[in-house]
Amino acid sequence: ETGVTQTPRHLVMGMTNKKSLKCEQHLGHNAMYWYKQSAKKPLELMFVYNFKEQTENNSVPSRFSPECPNSSHLFLHLHTLQPEDSALYLCASSQETGPNSPLHFGNGTRLTVT
């Protein structure tokens, strides 16, 4: 496999469930990101990891918990979500975090909270 792979592609969960989103990149990049894409809203940066260390948390509620065990894998653990959390969650990676290092996105996980 190449590029950035996200699983699952679709997820439906109740507000009391606990689930996790997985992202894996095969590009040898050092930085990984979680974005939220909601209808009619700009993409929102959630978290940034650089060399496995979290470098940015964009005021994300604690019901979203990221984990980056190594530079190739990124998880987003979900618990007690709200219906307004339904969205497309996109993972991205980049070689480094400068402006000349473009983001490579996965195809996303479509999350529906019921």
Add this chain to the structure above:
Amino acid sequence: AQSVTQLGSHVSVSEGALVLLRCNYSSSVPPYLFWYVQYPNQGLQLLLKYTTGATLVKGINGFEAEFKKSETSFHLTKPSAHMSDAAEYFCAVSTRGNNRLAFGKGNQVVVIP
């Protein structure tokens, strides 16, 4: 804080006609500017970027964009639309010298045969 404005959520263009997507940004420092494209059921893919140097930037699939500092704009164009250009297009800006991007709301492009 930087921000991006893309007017017109849906843009219809005839096949073979000019594609023009407008992007205006706000920034108090020199920006880095990007256009991304998102095809159905896929993630975003970089079309082109401006960081420094030549203000007319060429990207993939025949697209280009011009950075105009005086107008704070970075409009995207393609001379002749193809059916495969149907997708959503996002303009993004970074003003902190990194790739923490602020995205616009996007333009959904529909190509009419």
